[in-house]
Amino acid sequence: MxxxxxxxxxxxxxxxxxxxxxxxxxxxxxxxxxxxxxxxxxxxxxxxxxxxxxxxxxxxxxxxxxxxxxxxxxxxxxxxxxxxxxxxxxxxxxxxxxxxxxxxxxxxxxxxxxxxxxxxxxxxxxRIPNAKDLVSILQENPLPEVMYHKIGQEIAKMHNANVNHTDLNIHNILIDGQEKVWIIDFDKCCQQPDGDWKQNNLNRLKRSFLKELNKRQIHWKESEFDVLEKAYSSSR
Incomplete structure (x- = not known):
């Protein structure tokens, strides 16, 4: 309690x-x-x-x-x-x-x-046990398609709860040892009615992938984000 x-x-x-x-x-x-x-x-x-x-x-x-x-x-x-x-x-x-x-x-x-x-x-x-953020993971190896599917589903669950994650990026998405997806860092985030903010969250996340691709040469390609978005849309 x-x-x-x-x-x-x-x-x-x-x-x-x-x-x-x-x-x-x-x-x-x-x-x-x-x-x-x-x-x-x-x-x-x-x-x-x-x-x-x-x-x-x-x-x-x-x-x-x-x-x-x-x-x-x-x-x-x-x-x-x-x-x-x-x-x-x-x-x-x-x-x-x-x-x-x-x-x-x-x-x-x-x-x-x-x-x-x-x-x-x-x-x-x-602290989520045995978990790494997507940046750390993708610096070492590419993710299988099923994990992008899980990420899309988890973001959809968050949006179905009407939570706007104003800083959704790949530092704030974790995967643990059981391949469970977690979302962290909700400072300045809030619940609010449906709106453009949901697409803005996804756009921000994609920019984060692109930024780290250029900065750290992570193992990622844009077609994998399409998998994430498709899973997201099917879970909304």
Whole structure:
């Protein structure tokens, strides 16, 4: 069950099936390092820390701004309400996607720390076991056609739940050891009525394939995207 805990100027939402004590410094990477439970990290917009919980590994991410404005205001956001903070919105969106049968990481805990008119945010979510993103996979080998079919179906499931993934790219699509497709990174994404955004998601994804084809010479050809789109259309 999802619980909410108020600790000073921090509001924490957590899954009590996984987190028994929300007063622990769950969002502090140094805490996990002291416990000897940091099992890896990934660099992007800041560092995502992978930590070992009792029954799963989790990804700890601190929300940071990108672009030019991010150089000026690195990790503070304008506060309107706790329910509108980026961490709790992504937390709740992941829960809604899971309820709709979409393969996404399980949200574990989210935090918003209010400071005057702004806030900072963090998210702790499941790390998908034995999974690689499409970039890593396609740098080594081409994917069989059946996997593009699965990717198209998974995107259709997400769109059938009316979720607009505003940054759908091949870094955010994973395949695990059982050849199960996962979609990750739902920051700034939302549920909304049908519209052109669904095709825009697909267009953005195709541009991502093309970008990595030129940048990293991944094993991919445009005809494979046709397979993905056909599977997507048949699942809508």
């Amino acid at each position: 999802i619980q909410r805990s108020q600790q000073g100027n921090s509001t924490i939402w957590f899954d009590d099936e996984i987190i028994s004590d929300p007063t622990l410094p769950l969002f502090d990477a140094s805490y996990w390092q002291e416990q000897g439970k940091v099992v890896g990290s990934a660099s992007g917009r800041g560092t995502t820390w992978f930590v070992q919980l009792d029954d799963m590994q989790a990804a700890l991410r601190h929300y940071r701004r990108g672009g030019l404005f991010g150089k000026l205001v690195e990790d503070h956001y304008w506060f309107t309400s706790t329910e509108q903070t980026r961490s709790v919105q992504e937390f709740n969106l992941l829960r809604a996607l899971i309820q709709s049968g979409v393969n996404v990481p399980r949200p574990i805990a989210a935090r918003a720390v209010k400071s005057g008119l702004t806030y900072q945010a963090d998210l702790l979510s499941e």
